[in-house]
Amino acid sequence: YFNIAQNDYNIYNKTATNAKLHNNRRHYSTSAIYSLRTDKKNKASNRIKNFLHYKNLKPVFIYDNINEDSVRKNIAKETKGLSGIYMILNKETLSYYIGSASTDRINSRFTNHLIYFNGSKIVKNSVKKYGLHNFVFIILELFPKIVNQENNKELFNLEDFYLKSLLPDYNILTEAGSSFGYKHTEITRIKMKTNYSEKRRQKISALNKGKSFSPETIESMRQSALNKNNINYTEQGILNMKKRSKAIIVKELNNIVYGEFNSIVDTARALNCSTKTIQRTLKTPSRILKGRWILNYVASS
Template sequence: MFFISIININRYKFNTFQPFYIQLNCNSTLCNNNSNNILDSFLKDNKLKPVYLYENLHLDETRKTILKNTKDLSGIYLIFNKITGDYYIGSAATNRFYARFSNHLLYFRGSKILKNAVRKYNLSNFVFLILELFPEIVNKENNKKLLDLEDFYLKSLLPNYNILTEAGSSFGYKHTELDRIKMNMNYSIQRRELIGNLNRNKNIPIETRLKMKEKALARKKISFSEQGLLNMKKNSKAIILYNLDYTIFGEYLSIVEAAKSINCSEKTIRRALKTEKKILKRRFIVKYKE
């Protein structure tokens, strides 16, 4: 039998924001004291003072509480595995805490490492914590401050569920378009080398090898100048993603960049751009930048 219980908030020292600790407790035959000790030790050892802490994430009641309590808030969150002590750290823009929670733990649209862990250990053994609230409404101008705050926690706590060791961006600045073009070129070279390695053990006649060598030497090497790469970038149109309340979620140099940032296909974005309301994935409004 499950019931809601407000935990004594004096158990932790919180920051200047309103302290709140909520836990959906199970009866004593189901609770795992050892897992709670792992969480307590983690918070104590790292001197963390969470603003919000939610357990029993598998319950609908918990999810509704998270949605209600985090409305219009932004800041840094942590997802903790009570069995292994592993954890994930991320940042959420204004009114995006629940989206981050649901994407990572319900829909598995975030970290693959975290997704596999939830499937292995069960959602009931994870905790969702909000470590610190960001004091401003997040926009394009102050988003860097939020990322700096996230970067501080990443480098201080070194979470092993995070693939990146440096804060990413909610506003599409993970890579510039020039970087993406260069990475695609490098990938093509690596792929050719891989195919070459697979063929090295095959017995190819000497005459055939000589012909292949002649053709390879005669082939012109393709290289692009910085200006050429910039010209490629100019062929793509910049777009802006809005939340449904028309606050800016992110600005991107191309559809490709936006698609990778929100983990959807380019075709999905192009279809949304052609519609009258331009609704994308029931979560965003997408428009070309004028």
């Protein structure tokens, strides 16, 4: 499946090499962007810039060198209280994963996928193969509201737009990169990725217009989220719930694994709902949550 991403690179590399990148007002992490210390890092920097330019993406934050503790601390600090759409990009193959994170969950999604390997198994296997230093964590867009059960669908719709527009191969393919067990529609989507049309580029460009937030606005969004009233559980209460809970695997309706979580508590936090909602869903015959996910207990080995 990496050949698909390589085709992407071959196409945009020709068109973007001589192109002048437009400046934008997005706010990048000062600790993580594009070090020019070595020729290798310089080439990787240009590859990322060309990739984003070709895709018409204007991210809010770009975190390179995520293998460094200082960068990981900055991710936790700078994304605290925020929500939005993120991308995990492999600098070597230009394969990528796209996901959404509800309020104050961006860092959690980062660590689940790239540090603790509780998220996408495809990302996990790729990190083990290429090394964490070959990945970039990118915040594509911030969601301007505090995410709750009422507006959660708006965030999912935004994520769905990016998924359908960018067709990320890490989201689509199976663990082994095989098409076995997948319907023809998924294979068609993968093939479509090699032909990233101008129409789709313009859709992404249109989506980005008028969505550049100033540092003051981002800080206001963060503080608003941090000051909201949350349901508080005691540490002992959370510990007791975790002890009684089994690991849960969450899949999308097309049977693609969204993530694995150690308990009902962790699952509820990741999916931005209550533990009771998770428990009720697991008792239903379909085990479908919010018309989007299928929940099941992880089979004991």
